[in-house]
Amino acid sequence: MNILEQKIRAAVAQKRTALIPFLTAGFPDRSSFWPTCMELDENGADIIEIGIPFSDPVADGPVVEQASRQALSEGVNLRDTLDELRQRRGLFKAGIVLMGYANPFLQYGYTRLAQDAAAGGVHGLIVPDLPYEESGPLCEALHKADIVLIPLVGPNTDTARMRLYAKGEGYVYVVSVMGVTGARDRLPVQVVETMKRARSVFSQPLALGFGLRDPTQLAAIPVEARPDAVVFGSALLSHLGEGGTATEFMSRWR
Amino acid sequence: MENSYFGEFGGCFVPELLMPPLLEVEAAMREILPTEDFQRKLHDLLHNYAGRETPLTYCPALSSELGFDLWLKREDLLHTGAHKINNTLGQALLAKYMGKTALVAETGAGQHGVATAAAAARLGMDCTVYMGAEDVERQAANVQRMRLLGAHVQAVESGTRTLKDAINEALRVWITCQATTHYCFGTAAGPHPFPTLVRIFQSVIGRETRTQMLERAGRLPHAVVACVGGGSNAIGMFHAFLEDKDVRLIGVEAAGTGESGCFNSAPLNLGTPGVLHGSYSMLLQTEDGQVEPSHSISAGLDYPGVGPEHAWLQKTGRVHYGLVKDANALAAFQRLCRCEGILPALESSHALAWVLDHPQEFTAGDQVVVNLSGRGDKDMDIVNKALGTPREALS
Numbered sequence: 033m034n035i036l037e038q039k040i041r042a043a044v045a046q047k048r049t050a051l052i053p054f055l056t057a058g059f060p061d062r063s064s065f066w067p068t069c070m071e072l073d074e075n076g077a078d079i080i081e082i083g084i085p086f087s088d089p090v091a092d093g094p095v096v097e098q099a100s101r102q103a104l105s106e107g108v109n110l111r112d113t114l115d116e117l118r119q120r121r122g123l124f125k126a127g128i129v130l131m132g133y134a135n136p137f138l139q140y141g142y143t144r145l146a147q148d149a150a151a152g153g154v155h156g157l158i159v160p161d162l163p164y165e166e167s168g169p170l171c172e173a174l175h176k177a178d179i180v181l182i183p184l185v186g187p188n189t190d191t192a193r194m195r196l197y198a199k200g201e202g203y204v205y206v207v208s209v210m211g212v213t214g215a216r217d218r219l220p221v222q223v224v225e226t227m228k229r230a231r232s233v234f235s236q237p238l239a240l241g242f243g244l245r246d247p248t249q250l251a252a253i254p255v256e257a258r259p260d261a262v263v264f265g266s267a268l269l270s271h272l273g274e275g276g277t278a279t280e281f282m283s284r285w286r
Numbered sequence: 287m288e289n290s291y292f293g294e295f296g297g298c299f300v301p302e303l304l305m306p307p308l309l310e311v312e313a314a315m316r317e318i319l320p321t322e323d324f325q326r327k328l329h330d331l332l333h334n335y336a337g338r339e340t341p342l343t344y345c346p347a348l349s350s351e352l353g354f355d356l357w358l359k360r361e362d363l364l365h366t367g368a369h370k371i372n373n374t375l376g377q378a379l380l381a382k383y384m385g386k387t388a389l390v391a392e393t394g395a396g397q398h399g400v401a402t403a404a405a406a407a408r409l410g411m412d413c414t415v416y417m418g419a420e421d422v423e424r425q426a427a428n429v430q431r432m433r434l435l436g437a438h439v440q441a442v443e444s445g446t447r448t449l450k451d452a453i454n455e456a457l458r459v460w461i462t463c464q465a466t467t468h469y470c471f472g473t474a475a476g477p478h479p480f481p482t483l484v485r486i487f488q489s490v491i492g493r494e495t496r497t498q499m500l501e502r503a504g505r506l507p508h509a510v511v512a513c514v515g516g517g518s519n520a521i522g523m524f525h526a527f528l529e530d531k532d533v534r535l536i537g538v539e540a541a542g543t544g545e546s547g548c549f550n551s552a553p554l555n556l557g558t559p560g561v562l563h564g565s566y567s568m569l570l571q572t573e574d575g576q577v578e579p580s581h582s583i584s585a586g587l588d589y590p591g592v593g594p595e596h597a598w599l600q601k602t603g604r605v606h607y608g609l610v611k612d613a614n615a616l617a618a619f620q621r622l623c624r625c626e627g628i629l630p631a632l633e634s635s636h637a638l639a640w641v642l643d644h645p646q647e648f649t650a651g652d653q654v655v656v657n658l659s660g661r662g663d664k665d666m667d668i669v670n671k672a673l674g675t676p677r678e679a680l681s
Binding site: 086087088089090091093094097101104109110111133134135136137138139140160161162163164165166183184185186187188189190193207210211212 | 287290297298299300301302303305306444445450451454457458461462464560561562563564566569571573574575576577
């Protein structure tokens with residue numbers, strides 16, 4: 033079983049929802065990024081998603097876009113991030129996933145990316161602008177390095193399209209809203225239907241993301257439609273941006 | 287999804303949440319677009335509302351100066367002032383058949399925004415136009431036009447606050463409103479099927495030109511020249527001539543101010559392959575794959591990417607893509623005003639400038655067609671700033 037799936041299954045076995053914080057590389061600033069990752073790791077993160085900044089993040093709302101822009105202005109890039117991961121290999125208990133747009137990965141070269149990501153202890157990749165139709169070449173390169181490509185599905189992904197992604201490993205990222213990343217006060221009602229449909233198609237664990245702000249949002253979802261894991265990005269970035277700590281943020285969710 | 291590539295270029299690099307609406311557009315292209323009913327309505331709109339067919343104008347003064355025959359395809363005479371309306375009427379009508387009640391669009395200079403707003407008003411649809419905040423400031427007249435036509439204009443503050451960011455925002459918004467709304471994409475770029483859809487609606491330019499040349503000159507042109515930003519007027523002009531191997535096709539990119547390393551809008555000549563706004567094409571980008579800001583004196587060419595079919599036509603060698611600097615475009619603008627009494631858009635002035643700057647490429651008796659994609663009234667502020675207010679106008 034893929035290690036990301038193992039991490040989530042282990043949490044579920046402990047009767048808890050696995051926690052997947054998202055942090056843009058170089059945020060809140062270059063020097064405190066890695067200590068913040070360690071803090072997330074020590075405070076209950078089952079998987080950490082590291083965002084690779086991109087100039088044109090079409091799936092992201094203002095909080096992640098701003099973090100991305102700030103990181104780019106400080107010179108954060110994929111090469112350095114992979115290099116820094118390699119130096120920290122073995123330090124994280126959590127699974128490590130890179131989330132970034134297709135073009136920086138493409139320019140780096142898929143084969144080289146797969147090799148360097150494996151050397152950095154990366155277990156999975158999420159590429160929000162790489163739908164099934166365009167995912168073949170990257171999937172192939174990652175497969176050789178034993179890294180999985182995590183698919184995203186959403187409220188408008190019908191059963192037939194979900195099936196296209198069903199062969200994958202790791203987990204499935206279920207987008208809760210018809211929209212971009214960013215914390216919302218409440219989740220839309222159709223999240224229940226989306227989760228049930230995903231559950232009927234996928235054998236991989238389901239991680240719910242986009243729009244999550246605090247754990248009470250999950251309580252509103254009927255048990256049979258609850259996710260195995262939750263991803264929170266914008267809410268964490270905002271909390272850190274306002275001077276809060278990762279420890280405080282994680283304590284709300286544990 | 288059908289074949290979404292032109293050679294190695296194109297594709298559909300979008301979030302999964304945009305796949306269903308793109309597949310819906312693809313299905314409409316297959317099932318609605320070819321129907322007699324749709325074609326009849328589109329023909330009526332193009333001919334009796336937008337002003338097709340547009341004239342092919344012979345330029346006696348410039349031809350005499352140049353020593354070969356110069357013709358202009360007059361897309362500048364269309365309603366709203368440019369070729370953009372060919373596409374917006376087509377897409378708006380298609381959206382209406384698809385049961386959509388609203389359009390979203392991006393705009394840079396505002397021409398596509400105005401053309402979308404007009405099409406939406408004509409067909410009774412809501413319209414929201416996303417425009418970079420910097421463009422909103424520098425293209426105030428077009429913002430006013432869009433608002434008069436009933437469109438909501440949303441200033442986009444993110445990123446470089448220009449066209450590129452307006453497209454990002456329109457794509458984001460389309461995710462949320464896809465059930466009721468069609469994204470009326472403005473150029474032959476973006477994710478599949480937009481490069482093909484926009485080309486289909488713009489191809490009327492080349493079809494008319496081909497027929498007009500055969501009637502007027504008794505032969506096909508030796509060369510056809512068009513400016514390339516995203517590339518919709520150029521692909522619309524070139525497409526009918528692709529199989530005519532003796533017709534030289536020349537696309538013209540904006541070189542910006544022209545000093546080495548300056549900002550430009552010439553990804554085909556100065557960029558590298560990459561993914562932006564849903565397609566793999568030529569792109570102005572850093573080694574790390576971050577998209578670089580573009581520049582051109584012509585706002586309609588000011589874009590770091592280009593339609594994927596152009597990248598392919600460059601690679602196959604069927605189309606040659608040249609470069610023209612801001613200053614040369616301005617000179618061509620003035621020369622057409624004075625010689626032929628036509629005030630061209632700065633975009634189209636780039637295409638004309640390439641011909642004026644390369645007379646050695648042609649010989650006596652050659653027939654050269656330039657696509658005059660738009661009129662220059664919208665550019666008065668920019669031209670006055672660059673050249674100074676014409677003295678006569680002050681007296």
